[in-house]
Amino acid sequence: MSATPKAVSRLIEAFGRLPGIGPKTASRLTYYLLRAGQEDARLLGEALLDLHAHTVLCSVCCNVSETDPCALCADPARDRSMICVVEQPLDVLAIENTGRYKGLYHVLHGHISPMERIGPDELHMQELVHRLGGEVREVIVATNPTLEGDATAMYLARLLEPLGVTVTRLALGLPRGGDLEYADRVTLAEALAGRRKME
Amino acid sequence: MSATPKAVSRLIEAFGRLPGIGPKTASRLTYYLLRAGQEDARLLGEALLDLHAHTVLCSVCCNVSETDPCALCADPARDRSMICVVEQPLDVLAIENTGRYKGLYHVLHGHISPMERIGPDELHMQELVHRLGGEVREVIVATNPTLEGDATAMYLARLLEPLGVTVTRLALGLPRGGDLEYADRVTLAEALAGRRKME
Numbered sequence: 352m353s354a355t356p357k358a359v360s361r362l363i364e365a366f367g368r369l370p371g372i373g374p375k376t377a378s379r380l381t382y383y384l385l386r387a388g389q390e391d392a393r394l395l396g397e398a399l400l401d402l403h404a405h406t407v408l409c410s411v412c413c414n415v416s417e418t419d420p421c422a423l424c425a426d427p428a429r430d431r432s433m434i435c436v437v438e439q440p441l442d443v444l445a446i447e448n449t450g451r452y453k454g455l456y457h458v459l460h461g462h463i464s465p466m467e468r469i470g471p472d473e474l475h476m477q478e479l480v481h482r483l484g485g486e487v488r489e490v491i492v493a494t495n496p497t498l499e500g501d502a503t504a505m506y507l508a509r510l511l512e513p514l515g516v517t518v519t520r521l522a523l524g525l526p527r528g529g530d531l532e533y534a535d536r537v538t539l540a541e542a543l544a545g546r547r548k549m550e
Numbered sequence: 551m552s553a554t555p556k557a558v559s560r561l562i563e564a565f566g567r568l569p570g571i572g573p574k575t576a577s578r579l580t581y582y583l584l585r586a587g588q589e590d591a592r593l594l595g596e597a598l599l600d601l602h603a604h605t606v607l608c609s610v611c612c613n614v615s616e617t618d619p620c621a622l623c624a625d626p627a628r629d630r631s632m633i634c635v636v637e638q639p640l641d642v643l644a645i646e647n648t649g650r651y652k653g654l655y656h657v658l659h660g661h662i663s664p665m666e667r668i669g670p671d672e673l674h675m676q677e678l679v680h681r682l683g684g685e686v687r688e689v690i691v692a693t694n695p696t697l698e699g700d701a702t703a704m705y706l707a708r709l710l711e712p713l714g715v716t717v718t719r720l721a722l723g724l725p726r727g728g729d730l731e732y733a734d735r736v737t738l739a740e741a742l743a744g745r746r747k748m749e
Contacts, residue, residue: 355643356604356605356614356615356616357604357616358597358600358601358603358604358605358616359601359605359614361597361600362594362597362598362600362601364597365590365593365594365597365598366594368590368593368594369579369582369583369590369594370578370579370582371575371578376570378640378643379569379570379640380568380569381601382614382638382639382640383568383569384568384598384601385601385602385605385614385639386659388602389602391564391567391568392598392599392601392602393598393599394564394567395561395564395565395567395568395595395598396594396595396596396597396598396599397595397599398557398560398561398563398564398595399561399564399583399591399592399594399595399598400591400592400595400596400599401557401560401561402557402558402561402580402583402584402591402595403584403587403588403591404557405555405556405557406555406557406558406584415555415558415581415584416555417555417556417557439581440581440584441577441578441581444554444577460585
């Protein structure tokens with residue numbers, strides 16, 4: 352369309368490459384920024400250009416960080432006897448937000464998925480193996496409760512248990528605040544199988 | 551959260567300022583770009599920084615453009631006897647996509663809205679008035695079929711008709727492909743009131 356300036360269609364295209372943003376949303380965001388003025392576009396643009404320049408992967412836990420090692424790995428107050436293994440950096444935030452975990456983390460950056468051709472070598476598993484042997488007693492596998500998360504957890508259990516650590520997995524069951532009547536069959540079965548004695 | 555690098559939280563915040571993007575989506579987009587690699591973030595970042603630098607408002611029709619006057623206003627093939635008035639630049643694209651309009655445009659960049667404190671002076675109406683007097687015979691008001699769009703259309707009709715042009719408005723009625731049964735009462739009433747003799 353000759354009516355669209357190149358700078359506009361270029362931004363629409365770039366927005367459209369993001370997950371969950373289709374061509375309509377991409378146009379709307381672009382024209383919003385045109386209306387909103389230069390400041391908003393500049394802030395977002397500079398933040399994008401700085402993103403990779405100002406972040407590294409922590410060489411210990413492989414989380415995205417400003418420093419190496421990251422603030423969590425460097426924090427002397429964290430319990431060094433446990434490592435919680437997650438798929439993505441956002442999962443670290445989710446667990447931190449519970450306020451109930453004081454150990455260390457390890458970020459795999461994905462899960463085992465033969466369909467997507469992701470095997471153990473594509474994940475940060477060797478870095479995890481290298482962390483064992485010292486104070487670490489327990490590895491809590493907090494991969495997603497999905498087929499791929501299960502496969503990854505199983506692989507990790509077989510890989511790490513021979514190295515002398517206890518490998519545990521997050522509990523499956525009914526989500527707090529949920530309704531038994533609306534729970535899916537699989538979740539209900541897991542909740543039943545995982546039932547615990549009341550104290 | 552000390553666990554989040556500043557470059558990451560800055561981008562999350564900048565994404566979160568966009569309309570329709572909440573904090574969760576903003577995090578997801580940011581961590582997606584971290585995973586996707588530097589190229590995607592760079593493309594989007596540069597497109598954002600170029601957006602305002604490489605666009606101007608056409609001094610004739612007030613549409614967003616690379617050049618002044620814009621490609622549409624400069625096109626000798628367009629019919630200079632009609633001007634279609636729209637609220638936003640995206641509306642120009644929508645009408646161009648019909649392939650049924652060969653006249654010129656005028657972009658108001660908004661609508662009259664006492665609630666949002668937008669009066670006629672906040673819109674590009676004087677620029678429209680200055681375009682009349684020459685070849686222009688008809689002004690087609692294509693503001694949205696909303697309260698604000700109606701108010702804007704009414705104001706324009708009263709402003710422009712004394713200047714010797716015919717002011718028309720887009721037809722209201724049933725959307726093509728819609729179902730009478732599911733049409734809302736107001737739309738159906740408009741369709742009834744606007745009924746036309748079959749030929």
